[in-house]
Amino acid sequence: MQFSEETKERIGKIIDLSRVAIHYGYLPLIVYLGYTYSEPQPSLIRQAIFTSSLRVARREQIRYIRAATKTLPKQTSDFYHRSILIT
Incomplete structure (x- = not known):
């Protein structure tokens, strides 16, 4: 399937944004899950x-x-x- 240059740029931007979100959001997500699912809840x-x-x-x-x-x-x-x- 052929993609236009504009579509390729959009996909590239989405991938870059998701990399940044994963990079900065991973540790806060783990801490949040630890606080919400631990017993007793701190x-x-x-x-x-x-x-x-x-x-x-x-x-x-x-x-x-x-x-x-x-x-x-x-x-x-x-x-x-x-x-x-x-x-």
Whole structure:
């Protein structure tokens, strides 16, 4: 069957668009299916609250470390601060 040039271009564009859709849509589709078909079904809101509370706890740890290093002598403070950043 012979196709015109216009039809060939349209088919090529459709194939390119479907490649892009599959490339960027595959992982979100798998995550969506995992959330919707798992038992018990996880709560996205609970997950968001948990991760944000971890960020708050981490910020509090950093503030505590900074406050603790301010009371140390300068040379010890630099060494202590660097060792905390490495770990």
